[in-house]
Amino acid sequence: MDKNDALTAFAALSQPTRLDVFRLLVRAGGDGLLAGDISEQLNVRQNTMSTNLSILTQSGLIRNERQGRTIRYYADMDGVSGLLAFLMEDCCGGRAELCQPVIDEIACS
Template identity: 60%
Template sequence: MDNAQATTAFAALSQQTRLDVFRLLIKAGADGLLSGEMGEILAVKQNTMSTNLNILLRAGLIRNQRHGRSVRYFADMQGIGGLIDYLLQDCCGGAPDQCKPIISTICGPNTNASKTQDKTE
């Protein structure tokens, strides 16, 4: 990932609805979600959802798969991994032990972020 791609990804995530969609798709995992399902969960109109999904698709943060007339959306783990790798490529100035808290937060089953999110829902 280069600077332009990272900037596009961050711009896509800088809007509340898109950030909510992105987090919802991460939570959905391998099952993904239909656009209409996300619209219902987040109380977002279909045309607004479609626009936001396209922005996230172009940013490489989500992917879609057509099933007949329906389109299912998923978090694009490869794209997300590329963004995380971009952010951490020069992490800790060559002292990997300093990166352990970041890595455990990213990989841990119960991160502080998820605990905070659960309390606010």
């Protein structure tokens, strides 16, 4: 991920609804969620949600899959990994042991 991609991702997450959507999809894991379910869970109108989902998809932080007439959304873990790698690229001046607490904090246990 380069600087411009990272800025696009941060811009996408800088709006409260989009941040809530992203976190909801991370929690949903590999099952993802249907667009309508996301709208319902976050109490956001579907047309507003559609715009937010589009912005998040363009940022590379989420992906979608058409299932008949519906669309299922997922957190794009490759995009998330790329953003985290960008942030941690020069972590601790090459002293990996200093970065370990951060890695432990974000790792699934």
